[in-house]
Amino acid sequence: MRPLASIITxxxxxxxxxxxxxxxxxxxxxxxxxxENCPRLSRADIDAFYLGQAFEAFEHQANTAPSSAGGxxxxxxxxxxxxxxxxxxxxxxxxxxxxxxxxxxxVVIAAGVExxxxxxxxxxxxxxxxxxxxxxxxxxxxxLAAINAMMARMYLRDYKATEExxxxxxxxxxxxxxYNPKAHLRRIVTVAEVLASKAVATPLKLLDCSPISDGxxxxxxxxxxxxxxxxxxxxxxxASAEATDLNFVFREQLLGFEATRVAAAMAYAQAEASADKVxxxxxxxxxxxxxxxxxxDLGMCAKGSAxxxxxxxxxxxxxxxxxxxSGGLKSKGHPVGSSGTGQAxxxxxxxxxxxxxxxxxxxxxxxxxxxxxxxxxxxxxxVYRKRG
Amino acid sequence: xxxxxxxxxxxxxxxxxPMTGAVVTFSEVVVGSSGYPLKxxxxxxxxxxxxxxxxxxxxxxxxxxxxDWVGKRVKVIFEAVASGEKVIQPAPWxxxxxxxxxx
Ligand SMILES: [Zn+2]
Numbered sequence: 288m289r290p291l292a293s294i295i296t297x298x299x300x301x302x303x304x305x306x307x308x309x310x311x312x313x314x315x316x317x318x319x320x321x322x323e324n325c326p327r328l329s330r331a332d333i334d335a336f337y338l339g340q341a342f343e344a345f346e347h348q349a350n351t352a353p354s355s356a357g358g359x360x361x362x363x364x365x366x367x368x369x370x371x372x373x374x375x376x377x378x379x380x381x382x383x384x385x386x387x388x389x390x391x392x393x394v395v396i397a398a399g400v401e402x403x404x405x406x407x408x409x410x411x412x413x414x415x416x417x418x419x420x421x422x423x424x425x426x427x428x429x430x431l432a433a434i435n436a437m438m439a440r441m442y443l444r445d446y447k448a449t450e451e452x453x454x455x456x457x458x459x460x461x462x463x464x465x466y467n468p469k470a471h472l473r474r475i476v477t478v479a480e481v482l483a484s485k486a487v488a489t490p491l492k493l494l495d496c497s498p499i500s501d502g503x504x505x506x507x508x509x510x511x512x513x514x515x516x517x518x519x520x521x522x523x524x525x526a527s528a529e530a531t532d533l534n535f536v537f538r539e540q541l542l543g544f545e546a547t548r549v550a551a552a553m554a555y556a557q558a559e560a561s562a563d564k565v566x567x568x569x570x571x572x573x574x575x576x577x578x579x580x581x582x583x584d585l586g587m588c589a590k591g592s593a594x595x596x597x598x599x600x601x602x603x604x605x606x607x608x609x610x611x612x613s614g615g616l617k618s619k620g621h622p623v624g625s626s627g628t629g630q631a632x633x634x635x636x637x638x639x640x641x642x643x644x645x646x647x648x649x650x651x652x653x654x655x656x657x658x659x660x661x662x663x664x665x666x667x668x669x670v671y672r673k674r675g
Numbered sequence: 676x677x678x679x680x681x682x683x684x685x686x687x688x689x690x691x692x693p694m695t696g697a698v699v700t701f702s703e704v705v706v707g708s709s710g711y712p713l714k715x716x717x718x719x720x721x722x723x724x725x726x727x728x729x730x731x732x733x734x735x736x737x738x739x740x741x742x743d744w745v746g747k748r749v750k751v752i753f754e755a756v757a758s759g760e761k762v763i764q765p766a767p768w769x770x771x772x773x774x775x776x777x778x
Contacts, residue, residue: 407709408706409706409707409708409709410709412706412707412708412709413708413709413710413711415708416708416710421764422764422768423730423731423771424731425710425711426764426768426770426771427719427730427731427732427733427770427771428704428707428711428713428717428719428731428732428733429719429731430704430706430707430708432704432706433702433704433719436702436704437700437701437702437719437721438700440700440701440702440745441699441700444700444745485705486703486705487705487706488702488703488704488705488706488719489702489703489705490702491702533681533682536721536729536730536731537681537682537729538729541699541700541721541729
Protein backbone atom coordinates (compact mmCIF):
# COMPACT_ATOMS: atom_id res chain seq x y z
CA MET A 288 0.00 0.00 0.00
CA ARG A 289 1.22 3.48 -0.87
CA PRO A 290 1.67 5.76 2.17
CA LEU A 291 -0.22 9.08 2.17
CA ALA A 292 2.71 11.10 3.49
CA SER A 293 5.86 10.56 5.53
CA ILE A 294 7.04 12.15 8.77
CA ILE A 295 10.71 13.07 8.50
CA THR A 296 11.17 14.88 11.80
CA UNK A 297 9.21 16.19 14.78
CA UNK A 298 9.55 18.45 17.78
CA UNK A 299 7.83 19.24 21.06
CA UNK A 300 8.22 22.05 23.57
CA UNK A 301 8.11 20.95 27.20
CA UNK A 302 4.48 20.89 28.39
CA UNK A 303 3.56 22.58 31.65
CA UNK A 304 3.46 26.06 33.11
CA UNK A 305 5.61 28.06 30.76
CA UNK A 306 5.51 31.51 32.34
CA UNK A 307 6.42 34.54 30.30
CA UNK A 308 6.28 32.92 26.88
CA UNK A 309 3.93 33.60 24.00
CA UNK A 310 2.45 30.77 21.95
CA UNK A 311 4.77 31.53 19.04
CA UNK A 312 7.79 31.18 21.31
CA UNK A 313 6.62 27.74 22.40
CA UNK A 314 6.13 26.88 18.74
CA UNK A 315 9.66 28.00 17.93
CA UNK A 316 10.94 25.65 20.65
CA UNK A 317 9.16 22.72 19.02
CA UNK A 318 10.38 23.73 15.55
CA UNK A 319 13.97 24.06 16.82
CA UNK A 320 13.92 20.43 17.94
CA UNK A 321 12.50 19.26 14.60
CA UNK A 322 15.15 21.10 12.56
CA GLU A 323 18.05 20.20 14.87
CA ASN A 324 17.20 16.53 14.48
CA CYS A 325 17.01 16.73 10.69
CA PRO A 326 20.13 18.53 9.44
CA ARG A 327 19.30 17.86 5.80
CA LEU A 328 16.08 19.90 6.11
CA SER A 329 16.24 23.66 5.64
CA ARG A 330 13.61 26.29 6.32
CA ALA A 331 13.43 27.09 2.62
CA ASP A 332 12.15 23.54 1.97
CA ILE A 333 8.85 24.21 3.74
CA ASP A 334 5.98 24.74 1.29
CA ALA A 335 3.09 25.29 3.72
CA PHE A 336 2.37 25.62 7.44
CA TYR A 337 -0.75 24.22 9.14
CA LEU A 338 -1.31 25.31 12.73
CA GLY A 339 -3.74 23.77 15.21
CA GLN A 340 -4.76 26.27 17.88
CA ALA A 341 -8.16 26.26 19.49
CA PHE A 342 -8.69 29.54 21.27
CA GLU A 343 -8.13 33.16 20.33
CA ALA A 344 -9.15 34.31 23.80
CA PHE A 345 -6.02 33.27 25.71
CA GLU A 346 -3.73 35.75 23.96
CA HIS A 347 -6.43 37.89 22.36
CA GLN A 348 -4.89 36.95 19.06
CA ALA A 349 -6.47 35.73 15.84
CA ASN A 350 -4.81 34.55 12.64
CA THR A 351 -1.76 33.21 14.47
CA ALA A 352 -0.44 31.07 11.60
CA PRO A 353 1.16 33.76 9.39
CA SER A 354 3.13 35.42 12.20
CA SER A 355 4.19 32.06 13.65
CA ALA A 356 5.40 30.86 10.25
CA GLY A 357 6.95 34.17 9.18
CA GLY A 358 8.56 34.66 12.58
CA UNK A 359 10.35 31.35 12.18
CA UNK A 360 11.61 32.17 8.71
CA UNK A 361 8.97 30.53 6.54
CA UNK A 362 8.29 33.62 4.48
CA UNK A 363 5.31 34.15 2.21
CA UNK A 364 4.22 30.54 2.25
CA UNK A 365 0.59 29.54 2.82
CA UNK A 366 0.00 29.43 6.59
CA UNK A 367 -3.40 28.68 8.06
CA UNK A 368 -4.84 28.00 11.51
CA UNK A 369 -7.31 25.19 12.16
CA UNK A 370 -9.71 24.89 15.07
CA UNK A 371 -11.49 21.75 16.15
CA UNK A 372 -10.82 22.55 19.82
CA UNK A 373 -9.01 19.65 21.53
CA UNK A 374 -8.19 18.02 18.21
CA UNK A 375 -6.99 21.17 16.41
CA UNK A 376 -3.50 19.72 16.09
CA UNK A 377 -4.88 16.55 14.52
CA UNK A 378 -6.92 18.71 12.14
CA UNK A 379 -3.70 20.49 11.14
CA UNK A 380 -2.03 17.11 10.64
CA UNK A 381 -4.86 15.86 8.46
CA UNK A 382 -4.96 18.99 6.32
CA UNK A 383 -1.17 18.76 5.95
CA UNK A 384 -1.54 15.16 4.76
CA UNK A 385 -4.21 16.26 2.28
CA UNK A 386 -1.94 19.10 1.11
CA UNK A 387 0.78 16.56 0.32
CA UNK A 388 -1.73 14.13 -1.19
CA UNK A 389 -3.14 16.78 -3.51
CA UNK A 390 0.25 17.11 -5.18
CA UNK A 391 0.37 20.81 -4.35
CA UNK A 392 3.19 20.55 -1.78
CA UNK A 393 6.36 18.52 -1.29
CA VAL A 394 7.20 19.38 2.34
CA VAL A 395 4.81 20.85 4.92
CA ILE A 396 4.63 21.40 8.66
CA ALA A 397 1.73 20.42 10.90
CA ALA A 398 2.01 22.12 14.26
CA GLY A 399 -0.15 22.73 17.31
CA VAL A 400 0.02 25.15 20.21
CA GLU A 401 -1.90 26.56 23.15
CA UNK A 402 -0.82 29.01 25.85
CA UNK A 403 -3.30 28.73 28.72
CA UNK A 404 -1.83 28.87 32.21
CA UNK A 405 -1.46 32.66 32.47
CA UNK A 406 -5.20 33.13 33.11
CA UNK A 407 -7.08 32.14 36.31
CA UNK A 408 -8.51 28.58 36.20
CA UNK A 409 -12.16 29.66 36.21
CA UNK A 410 -11.47 31.93 33.24
CA UNK A 411 -9.60 29.14 31.44
CA UNK A 412 -12.60 26.86 32.03
CA UNK A 413 -14.90 29.52 30.60
CA UNK A 414 -12.74 29.74 27.48
CA UNK A 415 -12.60 25.95 27.17
CA UNK A 416 -16.40 25.74 27.58
CA UNK A 417 -16.61 27.41 24.15
CA UNK A 418 -16.12 23.85 22.87
CA UNK A 419 -19.75 23.19 23.87
CA UNK A 420 -22.90 24.54 22.24
CA UNK A 421 -23.50 28.13 23.34
CA UNK A 422 -27.29 28.33 23.72
CA UNK A 423 -28.03 24.72 24.74
CA UNK A 424 -24.95 23.67 26.73
CA UNK A 425 -22.62 26.48 27.90
CA UNK A 426 -25.58 28.72 28.63
CA UNK A 427 -27.10 26.17 31.00
CA UNK A 428 -24.06 25.55 33.20
CA UNK A 429 -22.25 22.89 31.18
CA UNK A 430 -18.51 22.45 31.53
CA LEU A 431 -16.58 19.91 29.48
CA ALA A 432 -15.84 18.02 32.71
CA ALA A 433 -19.58 17.91 33.46
CA ILE A 434 -20.46 16.40 30.06
CA ASN A 435 -17.81 13.74 30.51
CA ALA A 436 -18.92 13.18 34.09
CA MET A 437 -22.51 12.62 32.96
CA MET A 438 -21.23 10.16 30.39
CA ALA A 439 -19.09 8.42 33.01
CA ARG A 440 -22.12 8.03 35.28
CA MET A 441 -24.06 6.41 32.44
CA TYR A 442 -21.22 4.02 31.66
CA LEU A 443 -20.62 3.01 35.28
CA ARG A 444 -24.33 2.38 35.67
CA ASP A 445 -24.81 0.37 32.49
CA TYR A 446 -21.64 -1.72 32.43
CA LYS A 447 -19.28 -3.59 34.70
CA ALA A 448 -16.98 -0.75 35.62
CA THR A 449 -16.29 1.34 38.70
CA GLU A 450 -14.59 4.58 39.62
CA GLU A 451 -11.56 2.39 40.43
CA UNK A 452 -11.31 1.45 36.76
CA UNK A 453 -11.26 5.13 35.78
CA UNK A 454 -8.58 5.68 38.43
CA UNK A 455 -6.50 2.85 36.93
CA UNK A 456 -6.33 4.84 33.68
CA UNK A 457 -4.96 7.86 35.53
CA UNK A 458 -2.44 5.67 37.38
CA UNK A 459 -1.23 4.04 34.15
CA UNK A 460 -0.89 7.33 32.26
CA UNK A 461 0.84 9.09 35.14
CA UNK A 462 3.34 6.25 35.28
CA UNK A 463 4.11 6.67 31.59
CA UNK A 464 4.28 10.44 31.89
CA UNK A 465 6.68 10.14 34.83
CA TYR A 466 9.26 8.83 32.36
CA ASN A 467 8.47 11.45 29.69
CA PRO A 468 10.72 14.52 30.04
CA LYS A 469 8.20 16.58 28.02
CA ALA A 470 5.28 15.78 30.35
CA HIS A 471 3.53 18.38 32.52
CA LEU A 472 2.58 16.15 35.48
CA ARG A 473 5.55 13.90 36.12
CA ARG A 474 4.25 12.25 39.24
CA ILE A 475 3.36 8.65 40.06
CA VAL A 476 -0.13 8.39 41.58
CA THR A 477 -2.02 5.51 43.19
CA VAL A 478 -5.63 4.42 42.76
CA ALA A 479 -6.28 5.53 46.35
CA GLU A 480 -4.90 9.01 45.61
CA VAL A 481 -7.03 9.37 42.50
CA LEU A 482 -10.15 8.30 44.37
CA ALA A 483 -9.35 10.69 47.22
CA SER A 484 -8.65 13.68 44.98
CA LYS A 485 -11.28 16.39 45.17
CA ALA A 486 -14.42 16.26 43.06
CA VAL A 487 -14.50 18.35 39.89
CA ALA A 488 -17.82 17.14 38.48
CA THR A 489 -19.05 13.93 40.12
CA PRO A 490 -18.11 11.16 39.59
CA LEU A 491 -14.97 12.71 38.04
CA LYS A 492 -12.25 13.91 40.37
CA LEU A 493 -9.27 16.17 39.87
CA LEU A 494 -6.98 13.26 38.99
CA ASP A 495 -9.48 12.03 36.38
CA CYS A 496 -8.92 15.29 34.47
CA SER A 497 -6.06 16.41 32.26
CA PRO A 498 -4.31 19.57 33.42
CA ILE A 499 -4.46 23.02 31.85
CA SER A 500 -1.07 23.24 30.14
CA ASP A 501 1.09 25.37 27.90
CA GLY A 502 2.77 23.56 25.04
CA UNK A 503 3.53 23.19 21.36
CA UNK A 504 4.49 20.40 19.02
CA UNK A 505 5.08 19.80 15.33
CA UNK A 506 5.77 17.17 12.70
CA UNK A 507 7.31 17.75 9.27
CA UNK A 508 5.71 15.78 6.44
CA UNK A 509 6.79 15.17 2.88
CA UNK A 510 5.79 13.18 -0.15
CA UNK A 511 6.70 9.55 0.62
CA UNK A 512 9.12 9.30 -2.31
CA UNK A 513 11.09 12.33 -1.04
CA UNK A 514 11.56 11.09 2.52
CA UNK A 515 14.91 9.41 1.91
CA UNK A 516 16.32 12.78 0.91
CA UNK A 517 15.84 14.02 4.48
CA UNK A 518 16.15 11.03 6.78
CA UNK A 519 17.09 7.36 6.90
CA UNK A 520 14.19 6.47 9.20
CA UNK A 521 10.92 8.12 8.17
CA UNK A 522 7.53 7.13 9.57
CA UNK A 523 4.77 6.72 7.00
CA UNK A 524 1.21 7.90 7.56
CA UNK A 525 -0.95 5.18 6.03
CA ALA A 526 -4.39 6.41 7.11
CA SER A 527 -5.97 9.79 7.82
CA ALA A 528 -9.66 9.89 8.66
CA GLU A 529 -12.02 12.38 10.22
CA ALA A 530 -15.65 12.35 11.33
CA THR A 531 -17.94 14.77 13.13
CA ASP A 532 -21.13 14.69 15.17
CA LEU A 533 -23.82 16.99 16.55
CA ASN A 534 -23.13 18.56 19.94
CA PHE A 535 -23.61 16.16 22.85
CA VAL A 536 -27.06 17.36 23.96
CA PHE A 537 -28.51 16.97 20.46
CA ARG A 538 -27.49 13.30 20.07
CA GLU A 539 -29.92 10.44 20.35
CA GLN A 540 -27.10 8.09 21.34
CA LEU A 541 -25.48 9.72 24.38
CA LEU A 542 -22.93 7.12 25.43
CA GLY A 543 -19.80 6.48 23.38
CA PHE A 544 -18.64 8.49 20.40
CA GLU A 545 -20.08 7.75 16.98
CA ALA A 546 -17.53 10.06 15.34
CA THR A 547 -14.72 7.89 16.75
CA ARG A 548 -16.37 4.72 15.44
CA VAL A 549 -16.86 6.21 11.96
CA ALA A 550 -13.36 7.70 11.72
CA ALA A 551 -11.78 4.50 13.04
CA ALA A 552 -13.60 2.35 10.48
CA MET A 553 -12.36 4.60 7.67
CA ALA A 554 -8.81 4.62 9.04
CA TYR A 555 -8.66 0.83 9.44
CA ALA A 556 -9.93 0.42 5.87
CA GLN A 557 -7.29 2.81 4.50
CA ALA A 558 -4.52 1.10 6.47
CA GLU A 559 -5.83 -2.36 5.62
CA ALA A 560 -5.61 -3.13 9.32
CA SER A 561 -7.72 -3.69 12.41
CA ALA A 562 -7.21 -2.81 16.05
CA ASP A 563 -5.33 -6.05 16.72
CA LYS A 564 -2.74 -5.08 14.08
CA VAL A 565 -1.83 -1.87 15.94
CA UNK A 566 1.16 -2.07 18.31
CA UNK A 567 0.46 1.12 20.25
CA UNK A 568 -2.27 3.71 20.58
CA UNK A 569 -2.22 7.36 21.55
CA UNK A 570 -5.83 8.22 22.41
CA UNK A 571 -7.75 11.24 23.64
CA UNK A 572 -7.88 11.08 27.43
CA UNK A 573 -8.76 14.62 28.49
CA UNK A 574 -10.86 12.77 31.08
CA UNK A 575 -10.24 9.16 32.13
CA UNK A 576 -13.68 8.13 30.86
CA UNK A 577 -12.57 9.20 27.35
CA UNK A 578 -9.85 6.56 27.28
CA UNK A 579 -12.21 3.87 28.57
CA UNK A 580 -14.71 4.68 25.81
CA UNK A 581 -11.90 4.85 23.21
CA UNK A 582 -10.99 1.20 23.94
CA UNK A 583 -14.46 0.24 22.75
CA ASP A 584 -15.00 2.81 20.00
CA LEU A 585 -11.61 1.97 18.45
CA GLY A 586 -12.41 -1.74 18.47
CA MET A 587 -9.83 -2.81 21.05
CA CYS A 588 -12.50 -4.71 22.98
CA ALA A 589 -16.23 -5.40 22.93
CA LYS A 590 -18.74 -2.83 24.17
CA GLY A 591 -18.95 -2.87 27.94
CA SER A 592 -15.74 -4.82 28.49
CA ALA A 593 -13.14 -2.02 28.61
CA UNK A 594 -12.56 -2.49 32.34
CA UNK A 595 -11.22 -5.99 31.65
CA UNK A 596 -8.33 -4.53 29.63
CA UNK A 597 -7.34 -2.46 32.65
CA UNK A 598 -7.68 -5.30 35.16
CA UNK A 599 -5.26 -7.35 33.05
CA UNK A 600 -2.87 -4.40 32.47
CA UNK A 601 -3.22 -5.00 28.74
CA UNK A 602 -3.01 -1.29 27.92
CA UNK A 603 0.09 -0.66 30.05
CA UNK A 604 3.54 -0.42 28.49
CA UNK A 605 4.64 -4.06 28.36
CA UNK A 606 1.03 -5.18 27.93
CA UNK A 607 -0.62 -6.52 24.79
CA UNK A 608 -1.82 -3.13 23.45
CA UNK A 609 -0.10 -0.19 25.14
CA UNK A 610 -2.24 2.98 25.21
CA UNK A 611 -0.80 6.43 25.82
CA UNK A 612 2.85 5.55 26.45
CA SER A 613 3.47 9.34 26.32
CA GLY A 614 1.42 9.77 29.48
CA GLY A 615 -1.55 10.91 27.42
CA LEU A 616 -3.26 14.25 27.84
CA LYS A 617 -3.81 13.12 31.44
CA SER A 618 -0.16 13.26 32.48
CA LYS A 619 1.76 14.69 29.52
CA GLY A 620 -0.66 17.63 29.61
CA HIS A 621 -3.36 19.13 27.41
CA PRO A 622 -2.31 22.36 25.74
CA VAL A 623 -5.47 22.05 23.68
CA GLY A 624 -4.26 22.82 20.14
CA SER A 625 -1.01 20.90 20.61
CA SER A 626 -2.47 17.61 21.80
CA GLY A 627 -3.10 16.18 18.31
CA THR A 628 0.37 16.92 16.92
CA GLY A 629 1.79 15.89 20.31
CA GLN A 630 0.40 12.39 19.71
CA ALA A 631 2.07 12.28 16.28
CA UNK A 632 5.35 13.44 17.86
CA UNK A 633 5.18 10.61 20.41
CA UNK A 634 4.45 8.04 17.72
CA UNK A 635 7.34 9.31 15.59
CA UNK A 636 9.68 8.86 18.56
CA UNK A 637 8.26 5.43 19.45
CA UNK A 638 8.49 4.04 15.91
CA UNK A 639 12.03 5.35 15.43
CA UNK A 640 13.19 3.98 18.80
CA UNK A 641 13.92 7.28 20.51
CA UNK A 642 11.91 7.16 23.74
CA UNK A 643 13.02 6.47 27.28
CA UNK A 644 13.29 2.68 27.85
CA UNK A 645 10.74 2.68 30.73
CA UNK A 646 7.94 3.66 28.37
CA UNK A 647 9.21 2.31 25.05
CA UNK A 648 6.92 -0.07 23.18
CA UNK A 649 9.49 -2.60 21.99
CA UNK A 650 9.31 -3.75 18.40
CA UNK A 651 6.44 -1.38 17.57
CA UNK A 652 5.79 -1.18 13.85
CA UNK A 653 2.25 0.21 13.54
CA UNK A 654 0.65 2.92 15.68
CA UNK A 655 -2.65 4.79 15.80
CA UNK A 656 -3.53 8.26 17.09
CA UNK A 657 -7.05 9.23 18.07
CA UNK A 658 -7.79 12.88 18.76
CA UNK A 659 -11.14 14.31 19.83
CA UNK A 660 -12.47 17.84 19.77
CA UNK A 661 -15.02 18.83 22.43
CA UNK A 662 -17.30 15.99 23.52
CA UNK A 663 -16.82 14.01 20.33
CA UNK A 664 -17.96 16.67 17.85
CA UNK A 665 -14.69 16.26 15.88
CA UNK A 666 -12.54 13.15 15.71
CA UNK A 667 -9.38 12.46 13.72
CA UNK A 668 -7.75 9.05 13.47
CA UNK A 669 -4.32 8.51 11.89
CA VAL A 670 -2.38 5.27 11.38
CA TYR A 671 1.42 5.28 11.15
CA ARG A 672 3.89 2.67 10.03
CA LYS A 673 7.62 2.40 10.48
CA ARG A 674 9.26 2.07 7.10
CA GLY A 675 10.93 -1.26 6.34
CA UNK B 676 -39.06 26.65 8.35
CA UNK B 677 -38.72 23.45 6.38
CA UNK B 678 -36.26 21.58 8.54
CA UNK B 679 -34.80 21.78 12.02
CA UNK B 680 -31.71 23.99 12.11
CA UNK B 681 -30.11 21.80 14.76
CA UNK B 682 -30.65 18.21 13.62
CA UNK B 683 -31.88 18.78 10.03
CA UNK B 684 -35.01 16.72 10.64
CA UNK B 685 -37.82 17.47 8.22
CA UNK B 686 -40.33 16.04 10.68
CA UNK B 687 -41.13 19.44 12.13
CA UNK B 688 -44.27 20.75 13.76
CA UNK B 689 -44.94 23.53 16.24
CA UNK B 690 -47.02 22.45 19.21
CA UNK B 691 -47.32 23.04 22.92
CA UNK B 692 -45.83 20.29 25.08
CA PRO B 693 -45.81 19.84 28.86
CA MET B 694 -41.98 20.00 29.07
CA THR B 695 -41.75 17.16 31.52
CA GLY B 696 -39.24 14.37 31.44
CA ALA B 697 -36.86 12.19 33.39
CA VAL B 698 -33.23 12.52 34.48
CA VAL B 699 -30.98 10.33 32.30
CA THR B 700 -27.74 11.24 34.01
CA PHE B 701 -26.39 14.02 36.19
CA SER B 702 -23.26 15.49 37.74
CA GLU B 703 -22.63 17.66 40.72
CA VAL B 704 -20.44 20.41 39.30
CA VAL B 705 -17.92 21.49 41.92
CA VAL B 706 -15.48 23.38 39.71
CA GLY B 707 -17.37 25.84 37.51
CA SER B 708 -16.49 28.33 34.84
CA SER B 709 -16.55 32.09 35.29
CA GLY B 710 -19.05 32.38 32.44
CA TYR B 711 -22.04 30.83 34.24
CA PRO B 712 -23.67 33.04 36.86
CA LEU B 713 -24.60 30.29 39.34
CA LYS B 714 -21.70 29.54 41.66
CA UNK B 715 -20.89 25.86 42.15
CA UNK B 716 -21.64 23.41 43.55
CA UNK B 717 -24.77 22.83 41.48
CA UNK B 718 -26.24 19.68 40.05
CA UNK B 719 -26.46 19.51 36.30
CA UNK B 720 -28.99 17.06 34.86
CA UNK B 721 -29.50 15.68 31.40
CA UNK B 722 -33.24 15.37 30.82
CA UNK B 723 -34.97 13.10 28.34
CA UNK B 724 -38.18 14.90 27.46
CA UNK B 725 -41.38 12.87 27.31
CA UNK B 726 -41.98 14.23 23.80
CA UNK B 727 -38.45 13.27 22.69
CA UNK B 728 -35.11 15.03 22.66
CA UNK B 729 -32.78 16.06 25.46
CA UNK B 730 -32.05 19.23 27.40
CA UNK B 731 -29.41 19.99 30.00
CA UNK B 732 -30.13 22.24 32.96
CA UNK B 733 -29.41 22.82 36.62
CA UNK B 734 -31.54 20.72 38.95
CA UNK B 735 -33.80 22.55 41.40
CA UNK B 736 -35.56 21.19 44.41
CA UNK B 737 -33.26 18.22 44.68
CA UNK B 738 -32.59 17.51 48.32
CA UNK B 739 -29.60 15.82 49.80
CA UNK B 740 -26.08 15.72 48.41
CA UNK B 741 -24.97 12.40 46.98
CA UNK B 742 -28.50 11.25 46.11
CA ASP B 743 -29.16 9.34 42.88
CA TRP B 744 -31.37 11.43 40.58
CA VAL B 745 -31.38 9.04 37.63
CA GLY B 746 -34.95 8.29 36.56
CA LYS B 747 -36.46 11.09 38.67
CA ARG B 748 -39.27 13.08 37.08
CA VAL B 749 -38.69 16.75 36.36
CA LYS B 750 -40.35 19.70 34.70
CA VAL B 751 -38.24 21.93 32.50
CA ILE B 752 -38.34 25.62 33.35
CA PHE B 753 -37.09 28.37 31.06
CA GLU B 754 -35.88 31.46 32.82
CA ALA B 755 -35.03 34.80 31.29
CA VAL B 756 -31.53 36.09 31.92
CA ALA B 757 -31.30 38.44 34.90
CA SER B 758 -31.19 42.09 33.93
CA GLY B 759 -27.69 43.48 34.20
CA GLU B 760 -26.02 40.21 33.26
CA LYS B 761 -23.51 40.70 30.49
CA VAL B 762 -24.76 38.74 27.53
CA ILE B 763 -22.90 37.87 24.35
CA GLN B 764 -25.43 36.26 22.05
CA PRO B 765 -27.26 37.18 18.88
CA ALA B 766 -30.73 36.93 20.41
CA PRO B 767 -32.15 36.89 23.95
CA TRP B 768 -32.23 33.33 25.14
CA UNK B 769 -33.57 31.84 28.37
CA UNK B 770 -31.72 29.45 30.65
CA UNK B 771 -32.91 25.89 31.28
CA UNK B 772 -33.56 24.55 34.76
CA UNK B 773 -34.98 21.19 35.77
CA UNK B 774 -37.50 21.36 38.62
CA UNK B 775 -37.86 18.10 40.55
CA UNK B 776 -41.41 16.81 40.67
CA UNK B 777 -42.53 15.02 43.80
CA UNK B 778 -42.91 11.25 43.37
ZN1 LIG C 1 -34.00 18.99 15.46
